[in-house]
Amino acid sequence: MSTAEGVTRVPPRAGDPDITPEVVAGHGLSEEEFERIVRILGREPTFTELGVFSAMWSEHCGYKNSKRMLRLLPTQAPWVIQGPGENAGVIDIGDGFALAFKIESHNHPSAVEPYQGAATGVGGILRDIFTMGARPIAVLDSLHFGDLASGRVRYLFSGVVAGIGDYGNCTGIPNIGGETFFDRGYEGNPVVNAMCLGLLKQDQLIRASASGTGSALMAVGARTGRDGIHGATFASEELSADSDEASRPQVQVGDPFTEKLLLEASLELIASGAITGIQDMGAAGITSSASEMAGRGGSGVEIDTARVPVREPGMTPYEILLSESQERMLVVAEPGKEAEVHRILEKWELEAAVIGHVTDDGRFRVLEDGRVVADIPALPLTEGCPTYEREGVESPDVQTLRSMDLSEHAKPSGDLSALFLRMVGSPNVASKRWVYGQYDTTVRTSTAVRPGGDAGVVRIRGTRRAVAATTDCNGRHVYLDPGVGARAAMAEAARNLVCVGALPTAITNNLNFGNPLKPHIYHQFREAVLGMAEACRIFETPVTGGNVSFYNETDGRAIYPTPVIGMVGVVEDVDDITPQAFRTAGDSVILLGRNTDELGGSEYLYVTADLVAGAPPAVDLLAERSLQQAVLAMIRARKIRSAHDCAEGGLACALAESAVGFGEDPWGVDVTLDDDLPPVAVLFGEANGRVVVSSAPEDAAEVLRIAERHGIPARRIGTVGEIGGPFRMHVKNAQVEVDAMRIADAFYGAIPAIMDAPAISGV
């Protein structure tokens, strides 16, 4: 019932708790936010309305502590079809095709129930893609865990990998890459981010909006149950030692089989023209999907919870509105097309029910069997979430760590060959085959570069093109210097793409941080976003969407700040696709970029001194951009046979990775580096701006010329040896010499030796 002032009266529902300050605080809302709600409604909210606001104004849905900074990120370019604000970003990739892509976190649920937490993370990101009208063509996963020495970490790691694998495998989407990083900085809270790419013809794009007064709102897919209630609010809190047991009911349970049916049914629905809008019921379930669609469409919605198919009787409107049961969609059917929607869903053995309709009054109105239980103006609900800019001050501890004198550690100690094998076998350098060996990587028969390379590549059938994607973030570097670390993550992502032959085109980001109300965390967040924004501008890779995950803390200890970059690129001709592995004995090995004596934040320090300290390697974004162009020019001129980025473990480990390839017998290597630098810095320093390429000997001079034209330092450092031959690196006054087969054993054997050891205890 509306009053003359537009204020609606909604009587309290029998059995619902009273609205007390404790109940408000329990919903994660501040007094100031509660007052704003009262102003918006012109009265106190009902319990149902309070739940709705709590979810929509949670950090997860409302971005209240991040929105102001996120506005600083560049989001536009001629090739951007859809920027931030939709289910996923969309870019033009040529030949009439578009790519939808996005990354999303499931850190909190994965910390509590790793298998389901990770699995449902994949499910959610797939739905974000196919609700754009795009067919998912690839998944990537960015994982950051604590040290594998911990039994609990091994439990989380194996559960997360199995969860991601089972969900992606069952739905038939190949996993094409990502990253896996281990450091005790992630001991309490793993970072579990999943990215999905989807392909569509440009004219197939559909947006998530509810328009057309009288159109039916239909709930499609799985029934609504009591699982995941208030997951969005849960994801906006810190964890504590007893979060495990207490929070498990907030973790949803995934059903990838239903997801596969929903995927096919949704694409068929979109193609049929029977629907005008579709959105995943993800975080905050029906509440967010319905109110956001109303907000975007500039319309209103009216839903009756009694018409929502539920899993058990007796669910209250509050529970139905906030349930995060998986594999559900909200679709807007054109008037008269409901039967067609039913017909398509029936074919896929899925349920659909009309639960409400689109109105023209701008309200988000909820009834329970005809009786109003919530009546809220839609726009203030979706857009009115208060946003904050917090105080940011760098932690003095980090300043101390960053300025630590590392010169003692730069001195070579003991046998460098043994040290080298130790580095190759450290979990951050070693092969992640244990992970991606559990992921289907070849289904859909388009994966041209599988996981294990610099970036995954999927060809586009019917064209000469392919798309490449990578995820990158070295949290250690961001921790030691957020601005530099975020720039480095961008630079590494772009190097990974050009190494496979792709032009970096756009990014999605997943900003994983601790509690933003703490000044040192907000400082990390602000500096990281500023660094990322600068790199996005220089690389011409706008942000088309992403996700913010705050409160990654356990017992007050935050994870390393981890702004994961999910970058996509376009390969213009599949013949440009370049492997990271060497191809031919006798080829010239050429180093692009310059070695430095930067050991700060390196894997070398972590492995040899158990230390995360020093200034992370500097990033010259303009030089990176020139390097990217140089590598692409070499590839397009067909002058190089392999290309590989230098990252964790430095040049020595990059050469080792090019030698071992994809598990075939490894190549020997013989290189000489005459830099006047400490040997360990040359071997294991993680200076940015470097790529190792190989070329036929007769092409080496042209490769050097192309580098020179782009202003990139380059030199021939040696040759590729015979298969199974010795791996030799001569540096000033020292050398590494090991049998290439031993490198392969260390590289491939390291993680299985930890994870598959019988009778691991300590879980």
Add this chain to the structure above:
Amino acid sequence: MKVAVVTFPGSNCDYDLYKAIQQVGGEPTFVWHRERGLDGFDAVMLPGGFSYGDYLRAGAIARMSPVMEDVVAFAEGGGPVLGVCNGFQILCEAGLLPGALVKNASLRFESRDVLLRVENTGNLFTADYEVGDVLRVPIAHGEGNYQADEGTLERLEGEGRVIFRYVDAAGAATDAANPNGSLRNIAGIVNERGNVLGMMPHPERAMEPLLGSSDGVGVFTSLSRSLVPATS
């Protein structure tokens, strides 16, 4: 070659088989599991995936789909039937092939390229290979561990019905080359009549060098060549 690609709820390699058939000049048609009748098709293929989510047991629910009665009749009439991965599991559940596929010995999903030795070329599916050829073909399964009783295994071996075996680069059927614990490294078998092939590896994913291997093409060309077109 007119081929029915039977799709079940949860099939996810249907499109890949479709493209592989087209690549060798065949005419594929998707047949939804609730449709009936396979008249007019020269061959029937059951794709990989997770029919009914592999809930209960891989292939156990799919084999009760209406179309399976027609698939059985088609096979009994001598028509060529190929089941890949989940398709192989369904053929075993339906009784068209002996034995069963249980959880991998590792208890994990296994996704990688394997090497297969061609054991017999006297059938519709491998005529274009030579005995002893070693093929590089991807696998991706959680339940591909082939098990059968000793008598069945002896019969399969004795009748030359083991078509593919997991081997190493030297062509030896070692334990290290066996990705899932299958008895005798068995990767693919045919029925008594030789017209029904089930295999865990995915030949349809090994059709072009861009994707890593074209060693699977022979399965499709062999079949195509062995068929007299049903029409004209």
